[in-house]
Amino acid sequence: MRGALGGPRVLLRRLREVMAEPVSAQERLDKIVVLIAANMVAEVCSVYVLRVDGTLELYATEGLNRQAVHLTVMRSDEGLVGLVATEASAINLSDAQAHPAFSYRPETGEEIYRSFLGVPILRAGNTLGVLVVQNRARRTYSEEEVEALQTTAMVLAEMIASGELLSLAKPGAEPAVRRPVHVSGAALTDAIALGHVVLHEPRVVITNFIADDVQKELRRLSAAIETLRAELDLMLESGEVAESGEHRDVLEAYRMFAHDRGWVHKLEEAVLTGLTAEAAVERVQSDTRARMLRQTDPYLRERLHDFDDLAHRLQRQLLGYDHAPTRDKLPEHAILVARSMGPAALLDYDRNRLRGLVLEEGGPNSHVAIVARALGIAAVGEVPNATGLADPGDGIIVDGVTGDVHIRPTPDMEAAYVERVRLRARRQLQYLSLRDKPSVTKDGQPVTLMINAGLPVDLPHLAETGAAGIGLFRTELQFMVAAQFPRTSEQLSLYRNVLDAAGGRPVVFRTLDIGGDKVLPYMRNYEEENPALGWRAIRLGLDRPGLLRSQVRAMLRAAAGRELRIMFPMVATVQEFDDAKGLVERELTHLRRHGHRLPERVEVGTMMEVPSLLFQLDELFDRVDFLSVGSNDLLQFMFAADRGNARVANRFDPLSVPVLRALRLIVERGRAHGKPVTLCGELASKPIGALALIAIGFRSFSVLPSSVGPVKAMLLDLDAGKAERLVSGLMGLPLGTASIRAKLTAFAEDEGLTL
Structure with missing residues (x-):
């Protein structure tokens, strides 16, 4: 009617x-x-x-x-x-x-x-x-x-x-x-931040909802849909997307939705009621979002992201916006809110203003979480509908310790968190008082504590923490923040500055670990079915020797007259290590022939991340100068559980008998061969993890800068011999009681250890 x-x-x-x-x-x-x-x-x-x-x-x-x-x-x-x-x-x-x-x-x-x-x-x-x-x-x-x-x-x-x-x-x-909103997710970093919301993909701001000419709006809508379809077709047919793989599947889903007559009909009906084309897209998408948020079927809820992306792309098409929002004009105390994000995208932002990160996707072991920890920002992942709940400029509190996020917090809540931040600052001062104390357990066992780093902003942490050196310098971060491939001279300058900042303390440079979700924007990305298991790290370096050689050459020249330690990532066979080490030897020969001053000493090692190396340990230790255990990748490969997938990343406990047996085997074989073994994964960055590792024989860790104080405070009060006797007994437990976390926690309470 x-x-x-x-x-x-x-x-x-x-x-x-x-x-x-x-x-x-x-x-x-x-x-x-x-x-x-x-x-x-x-x-x-x-x-x-x-x-x-x-x-x-x-x-x-x-x-x-x-x-x-x-x-x-x-x-x-x-x-x-x-x-x-x-x-x-x-x-x-x-x-x-x-x-x-x-x-x-x-x-x-x-x-x-x-x-x-x-x-x-x-x-x-x-x-x-x-x-x-x-x-x-x-x-x-x-x-x-x-x-x-x-x-x-x-x-x-x-x-x-x-x-x-x-x-x-x-x-x-x-x-x-x-209204104030409280949501919970997965805690990603041991940090708390108060600030204001910045959407990683800003919503399109619609200023005109009501159409002056409905037929004109229908024509605008039709033209934008055709352009959108053409763009998706071009992306799928250009050859830049692999014939199969998750990324192609997503684009195929987009194309299917873009050609769906039901969706287009709803848009046209909304315009016929008198809305502008962009307002019609907003209305249809809001209705769709409301329905899908109330679905219990996880598949249907996941499709919401596809619809959101498609509607967002269509709105930007209608209004002539660039698909890539600017990221260099952050407000003070910015908290990023995003559906998902790769580590390279996070590094695009001004780190002097960025305080926190909230993600709808992304678990504690994802690479973006690791980069967030490296940057020292508060981060929480797996927060449902975060981008729909928060508006740009909203006040927000991100508790990376508990996984709580408070959007538009009440004054009382804000005051409570300000006090928590003050308490944490006082605790950090207490840790600072331990900086110059020798890192030795109560029963006299020395433990080396180094830090993980990857950017110049990390270097002051060496002096602040009193760390023994840099046990893992992630060289790929320089490549990820650059707009183009860093020249050899730029790499040389960074490596020299790192060695200067270390002041004679050891620095372990890991060669480029790119691929997977660490994509360089200026390099062609080859889509793969399983990128974490694909063409990445040393595999890419050996297949592109020019890339690896230029990096090694920069390291060798930067370390002239000093000690240099080079480490290769994701080595799966002894032969791969031999090939990579041979490349270092060739670069040394090249520099020697051209009269360059050489490092006083070059040590070459590898990351222990691929389980196949567990069955080549003796051959490997015969060749390496040192070994670093990358527990993040090693554990995800051992349990076949993608650390970036929230559904499976937490299905196992790192403090379980199978994990500790494998790690104990590595450290025992290293000791037998007289080769140092360091663990540089996230496992050592929590006091309870470090406690377990000390108990099975590890005496060298590379951890987050923020973890040096808590781990050191724990080990100073630790009787390592008593812990070793406890864990040795637990290692024989039936695998039905695989995790020993509860036993370790009880031990720590009895011993007065702070975890």
Whole structure:
């Protein structure tokens, strides 16, 4: 049934006039409900707003008792209005009072109205309120009327989100769009940050919702969809995407959605109601997001990301935005919020202003988490719908210790966290007092504590922590932050500065570990089915010897007259190590022939990350000068559990008997061959992990700079012999009780160790 004023387009034009009038928020809402009621020939039109306390408050009405405005409040799961809010979908009834969810409120005077149409007021899939029309006569509202009400609700959503209604609310009963939100995820770093939200992929800001020329908007939409389809076709057919693999599957899914007639039809229908093309995309996507967020099927929820990406790309196409937002203009104390992110993308941001990171995806062992720890920023992963809950500029607290994220925190919550940060700072001062103390256990066992590094910003940590050196310098980070391939002279300068900063303390340079999720933007990326197991690290270096040789040459020249330690990543066979070491020998010969000053001593070692080396240990120790255990990769390969996949990354405990048996074997064979063995993975960066490792024989660790203090404080109070006797007994446990974490925790409590 078409309204007397000519349908949704006329209604939207009239709404635009009302939105532009210089009137109070309440007067604007009152005019809006009158307009909607008249347009739809409805006797009642009401707006309910979801409040911070989770209730729905009547903010405006035409047809019900106006004395009930701001007095009628109901639970968000109460009545038909609550059902619309909870389900985030329209309810269209010819006899509302016969519905089991109907709730009678005598103060409103609505008992005489039978027909009911309610639609959720949605923004980014989140319910902000409910818009309702009612009639005395029993009738079912037409699809056009439902569409008109949904379109109008979108305009109301922007009005609520703008904060215009805050002046109408009592303290503690403000609109929920600005309510404090607490969500939990996976703790990624041992740090806490307070700051303001910056979206890694900023939402498209729509300034014009109402179309002047519907046919023109349809043409704009059609052209943008065709361009989007052409771009996706080009990406899939250009040869830059492998014939198979996860990335291609994602693009194929995008292309399938982009060609879906149902999706396009919904967009066209939204435009026909009077919206601009970009507003139509926003409305359809918000409806889709609201439905999919409430799905229990994990596959369907994952497809939400595909729809989000596609809608975002289409909106940017319509408005002519670049797909890559600028990242060099961060506010002070910026907290990035993203669906997912690779380590290279994180390193693009100004690290002087970046304080934290919140991800919808990304587990504790993902590479982006490792880089976040290296940067010393607070980070939490696996936070559902983080990008839909936070708006740019929102206050936010990121607790990387517990995995808690507080968006728009209350003053009390903020004050509590400020105090926590102060306490942590005082604890760091206590650790600082240990800086110059020898790193020796209570029973006289020396333990070498070094730090992991990869950027110039890490170098001051050597002096701050009193570390014995740099046990792992990740050379790939220089390549990841550069806009183009670093010249040999640039590499040489960095390596020389690192050695200078070390001041005679040892530095272990790991050659390029790129590939997998560490992609260089200026190198062609070969899509692979299993990138973590693919063409990366030493495999890439040996296949591209020019790349590896230029890096080794820069290291050798930087270390002129000094000791140099070079380490190769992801070596799987003794032959690979021989080939890589032979390349170092050739570079030494080259420099010697050309009269360059050589290092005083060159030691060459390898990372122990691939389980195949467990069965080549004697042959390997005959060749290497030292060995470093990369526990992050070693454990994911041992358990066939992708450390970046939240579903499987936590299916095993690193402090389990199989892990400790393998690690003990490595350190025992190293001792038998007289070769030093260091563990430089995340396992050693927590006191309980370091305790277990000391107990099985490790005496050298390379850890996060922030972990030196806690690990050192623990080992100074540790009786290593007593721990070794405990763990030796536990190593014989049946594998049904594989983890020894609880036993170690109890031991630490009995011994007064701080974990």
